[in-house]
Amino acid sequence: MLEIKSNRSMEFLTYFENLAPKYSKYRKRYKYFWRNIIKYCNYYIQDENSVIEIGCGNGDSLAEIKGKEKTGIDYSIRMIEEARKNHPDIEFHHMLAEEISLDKKYDVILLTGVMGYFDNVLDVLNSIKGICHSRTRIIISYYNHFWEPILRFGEICGFKKRSPRKNWLTKHDIENLLYMADFESFRTTRSLLIPVNIPIISYLFNRYIARLPLFNSMCVSKFINARPIFHQKENRREEYSTTVVIPARNESGNIEDAIKRLPKFGKHVEIIYVEGNSTDDTWDTIQRIQEKYKDTHDIKIAQQDGKGKGDAVRKGYSMATGDILMILDADLTVPPEDIPKFYEAITSGKGEFINGSRLVYPMEKEAMRSLNTVGNKFFSWLFSWLLEQPIKDTLCGTKVMFRNDYIRLQANRKFFGEFDPFGDYDLLFGAYKLNLKIIDLPIRYRERTYGDTNISRFRHGFLLLRMCWYAAGKIKFW
Secondary structure: OOOOOOHHHHHHHHHHHHHHHHHHHHHHHHHHHHHHHHHHHHHHHOOOOOOEEOOOOOOHHHOOOOOOEEEEEEOOHHHHHHHHHHHOOOOEEEEHHHOOOOOOOEEEEEOOOOOOOOOOHHHHHHHHHHHHHEEEEEEEEOOHHHHHHHHHHHHHHHHOOOOOOOOOOHHHHHHHHHHOEEEEEEEEEEEEEEEOOOOOOOHHHHHOHHHHHOOOHOOOOEEEEEEOOOHHHHOOOOOOOOEEEEEOOOOOOHHHHHHHOOOOOOEEEEEEEEEOOOOHHHHHHHHHHHHHOOOOEEEEEEEOOOOOOHHHHHHHHOOOOOOEEEEEOOOOOOOHHHHHHHHHHOOOOOOOEEEEEEEOOOOHHHHHHHHHHHHHHHHHHHHHHHHOOOOOOOOOOOEEEEHHHHHHHOOOOOHOOOOOOOOOHHHHHHHHHOOOEEEEEEEOOOOOOOOOOOOOOOHHHHHHHHHHHHHHHHHHOO
């Protein structure tokens, strides 16, 4: 038996040891509540991920979690014995969460419903650092203390099994403890207004009403997604190669300026022009510029097969060889001189998906029409609610991510479908599903010096609303 460090730890151990023989019955009684936690975790876990659950109990929940390799640890030896018996295909270990001694690194670490039981939460978070790599995701679930009196009343009435008093951890407390252990919280979610299954009523309340502002704050379950930042503090900045994809339609006058104004940065910069059904001489200009700068720049060119910027970006990304993928609109309203800032943001670990934001700094007089500005601000609010991270500008052309993440996004594209002609939503929604940290990078938005915009305010605005409505069903109301 492992050494127990305090009377409080002994109280919890006794509680779980006594619970072990009845655990399956207990879990069945609260199946609706636990199914919600499992559903949330599986939304972000990919089939190829390695997963470890801290406080796995008898392993029944872990058995329903997605993942290629799964491991569970628990400090109740009776729970671990039952888990090994019932789930021989999963690896289980008997150890304290404060003293994890495994030598493997995991893609996802689950702390589901156990934060209130730890004798020292900071010790646990410091312990799991040893099983994290730089892209590990930590998913923490805990219950809303707004429900504490209701749950205690349920225990008195016999509707809920009595449990020892837990740590009173607020969202701020958990985020603060994560930060002290060199982890960073980047997304918080609430769900489940009614934690028991009342036919039709629970479905309507939990799937729809619980997602709305105000009602959402009263939900029982809270989830925090976090990532390690201690790797970024080790000052081991690596140089990466970059591919800059430049979609171009009727942009003949900007093609050479993009080359001349784009700084050199990182290990290597590959430039891919993708021409899209132009009615001017854009394609001829691209071919001429490739020949002119072939000795000084690595330039590839292509003509897209379909229509729309999204199709052009996907064409360019399919040809890319760089470690990092970037988009630079050929209208040059996002200055090419700002592109190294995106490289710095992603290589320093500040974020894993860098989204340009045109709505911070004052714009040049004719850079964006007033109605477009209003529309962008509306979609900013809508996306921040949808993606549970602040997104100020959804349609800025410049978006940056690692190619390895894009390959994973591409493999999961069927989840949302290929419905986005612009490409911006496809990338933002995909980054959300991969549980990447999305950050805005403010840029100066310049007035066009050549050509006209390819955006139709009303036709494309209604199309964007339709895409948001569709995505809401995949992100919020699932």
